[in-house]
Amino acid sequence: MMNHPLVKWIDHRLPIITLMNKELNEYPTPRNLNYWWNFGSLAGIILVIMILTGIVLAMQYTPHKDYAFDSVERIMRDVNFGWMLRYIHANGASFFFIVVYIHIFRGLYYGSYKAPRELLWMIGVVILIVMMATAFMGYVLPWGQMSFWGATVITNLFSAVPVFGEAIVTWLWGGFSVDNATLNRFFALHYLLPFVLVAIVVLHLWALHRFGSNNPLGIDAKGPQDKIPFNPYYTIKDAFGLGVCLIFFAWFVFFAPNYLGHPDNYIPANPLSTPAHIVPEWYFLPFYAILRSIDNKLLGVVAMFASIFVLFILPWLDRSPVRSGKFRPIFKLFFWVLVLDCIVLGICGAKPAEGKWLYISRIGTFWYFLHFFVIIPLLGILERPRPLPASISEPVLKAPAE
Amino acid sequence: MGVVATGAAVWPLADSMNPSAEVLALASTEVDLSPVAEGQRISVFWRGKPVFVDRRTAEQIKAAEEVPMDELPDPQLDEARVQKPEWLVLVGVCTHLGCIPLGQKTGEPRGEYGGWFCPCHGSHYDTSGRIRKGPAPLNLEVPPYSFVEDEVILIG
Ligand code: HEM
Ligand code: FES
Numbered sequence: 001m002m003n004h005p006l007v008k009w010i011d012h013r014l015p016i017i018t019l020m021n022k023e024l025n026e027y028p029t030p031r032n033l034n035y036w037w038n039f040g041s042l043a044g045i046i047l048v049i050m051i052l053t054g055i056v057l058a059m060q061y062t063p064h065k066d067y068a069f070d071s072v073e074r075i076m077r078d079v080n081f082g083w084m085l086r087y088i089h090a091n092g093a094s095f096f097f098i099v100v101y102i103h104i105f106r107g108l109y110y111g112s113y114k115a116p117r118e119l120l121w122m123i124g125v126v127i128l129i130v131m132m133a134t135a136f137m138g139y140v141l142p143w144g145q146m147s148f149w150g151a152t153v154i155t156n157l158f159s160a161v162p163v164f165g166e167a168i169v170t171w172l173w174g175g176f177s178v179d180n181a182t183l184n185r186f187f188a189l190h191y192l193l194p195f196v197l198v199a200i201v202v203l204h205l206w207a208l209h210r211f212g213s214n215n216p217l218g219i220d221a222k223g224p225q226d227k228i229p230f231n232p233y234y235t236i237k238d239a240f241g242l243g244v245c246l247i248f249f250a251w252f253v254f255f256a257p258n259y260l261g262h263p264d265n266y267i268p269a270n271p272l273s274t275p276a277h278i279v280p281e282w283y284f285l286p287f288y289a290i291l292r293s294i295d296n297k298l299l300g301v302v303a304m305f306a307s308i309f310v311l312f313i314l315p316w317l318d319r320s321p322v323r324s325g326k327f328r329p330i331f332k333l334f335f336w337v338l339v340l341d342c343i344v345l346g347i348c349g350a351k352p353a354e355g356k357w358l359y360i361s362r363i364g365t366f367w368y369f370l371h372f373f374v375i376i377p378l379l380g381i382l383e384r385p386r387p388l389p390a391s392i393s394e395p396v397l398k399a400p401a402e
Numbered sequence: 403m404g405v406v407a408t409g410a411a412v413w414p415l416a417d418s419m420n421p422s423a424e425v426l427a428l429a430s431t432e433v434d435l436s437p438v439a440e441g442q443r444i445s446v447f448w449r450g451k452p453v454f455v456d457r458r459t460a461e462q463i464k465a466a467e468e469v470p471m472d473e474l475p476d477p478q479l480d481e482a483r484v485q486k487p488e489w490l491v492l493v494g495v496c497t498h499l500g501c502i503p504l505g506q507k508t509g510e511p512r513g514e515y516g517g518w519f520c521p522c523h524g525s526h527y528d529t530s531g532r533i534r535k536g537p538a539p540l541n542l543e544v545p546p547y548s549f550v551e552d553e554v555i556l557i558g
Contacts, residue, residue: 149501153522156500171416175425177450177495185419272445272452274501278522292523297498297539353523 028227030215032392038241039103046096051194053089063187065180068143069268087257093135094260095249097283111323112214118315120207125311127200134193137186144265149278151178160301218324226392285349286342292353293361310372319380327386331379341367430558443506448557452494463487466530476541480530483544492531493545496520498538
């Protein structure tokens with residue numbers, strides 16, 4: 001194909017074909033990547049799925065408080081394949097978060113945030129935050145009870161800002177409560193932000209390709225013998241992973257489409273009555289638990305934001321020169337405790353904030369910050385890592401023949 | 403220079419997101435209080451939020467007036483929160499994160515202090531609408547209102 005005269009004509013004037021060939025085809029990749037490395041490309045594909053289904057949904061959706069709920073019901077009942085597109089979009093948001101959370105924990109375990117990939121990691125945290133904003137605003141669009149009250153509670157987080165809080169919230173709402181103006185702007189932003197995400201993902205990949213992928217051993221490639229071309233080796237591995245992911249995805253979309261949702265969102269929004277238990281979408285639950293674990297409005301909000309922002313400074317909190325958790329026996333243990341802690345916080349976030357759940361979420365919140373601010377820095381100094389292999393290919397070549 | 407010019411360019415964009423003229427114009431509501439019996443609570447709609455009107459009983463007023471100030475997270479005398487002690491008028495929005503507290507309808511929980519209870523994160527308000535327990539930092543807001551007649555108020 002590269003030799004077709006038209007391709008050559010274009011490539012000479014705009015070397016986009018050369019660029020794509022270099023970055024997506026020949027691109028040298030460590031030869032030892034395991035399946036945890038599939039989740040980045042999966043996230044990219046889900047973003048594309050969200051944009052495609054979102055655009056056609058937007059053609060049928062009405063961003064007005066009197067029509068939004070009914071327009072979504074019309075999508076479900078009357079629009080050709082509307083039910084499927086909406087269920088793909090709604091469950092796609094959940095899968096997006098599953099995949100991205102696994103992707104992040106992969107980075108945490110293998111030390112992918114360490115030099116020289118700090119900026120790559122920080123751009124990833126920005127992606128997470130923009131994703132959260134997008135998903136939050138998307139959930140408001142169907143204008144059900146959870147949409148409305150979720151929007152009210154989350155926008156009110158900003159009222160905790162000293163002095164300007166009230167003015168900021170009024171500005172966010174465009175009124176004195178969550179109302180039509182709010183719905184309208186959330187729709188505008190929900191349409192915009194995914195395209196902003198695409199741009200940030202390009203930066204993410206640009207930073208990635210500067211030094212190439214990290215790998216399960218966390219050591220740098222010593223030469224061409226440690227790398228293989230992306231295509232066909234990793235295209236095929238990613239394609240296989242995609243197939244597996246889509247099987248689970250299809251199961252949710254076709255057999256349990258509302259399992260991850262909340263039934264109250266099928267009740268139209270009512271500004272005069274708050275549902276007995278407001279719970280956010282599952283992917284926000286750990287953060288919600290942190291918010292509620294502190295009995296002070298401002299501090300609760302600060303802790304919640306801090307739990308995400310701490311990821312920005314993680315590359316400087318972890319001073320250990322060894323990247324991969326494989327060679328860090330104590331770090332590895334605490335890594336799994338952190339995973340457990342996040343799951344426990346997620347469960348607490350779904351329960352009412354009282355009695356034993358409140359205590360558990362307080363312990364969970366305490367541990368979360370202890371992990372990042374005390375355990376990680378101390379391990380960097382105190383832990384003795386196991387010896388590292390001399391190169392990526394060494395463990396393979398030295399392994400006893402079977 | 404550049405900063406001023408950028409500011410001048412960004413301000414109209416940002417300010418366009420603030421409440422528009424027609425939203426500001428809808429800002430007052432008149433309420434006839436005569437049908438409300440002693441001990442009864444009603445909700446009216448003002449600026450997209452509920453306003454609670456509570457015709458308090460003598461015991462409720464007494465309870466509200468007798469609370470020592472040092473027991474209150476946001477200290478305020480009951481008399482500073484009402485124009486006529488019988489009528490308590492409040493914005494029915496929890497000062498924590500904006501849920502509507504329970505207690506307006508008969509049978510709903512009124513919390514440990516007999517006023518209102520917010521189920522979202524467990525805030526308790528007393529018979530003067532003051533915060534007593536839970537994460538909310540402030541008392542329920544008293545909206546601007548005036549008695550246009552003996553039993554008619556204008557909110558806003
Ligand atoms: C980052 C990618 C995206 C995420 C995470 C996301 C998330 C969501 C979520 C959680 C909902 C609520 C689903 C429900 O419960 O009904 C939603 C609804 C919606 N989204 Fe998105 N979305 C994304 C991209 C887009 C794009 C690019 C568009 C338009 C171009 C779009 C248009 C819509 C529309 C019209 C609705 C309302 C219809 C419905 O409720 O299904 N979305 N989105
Ligand atoms: S919104 Fe009322 S307690 Fe949180």
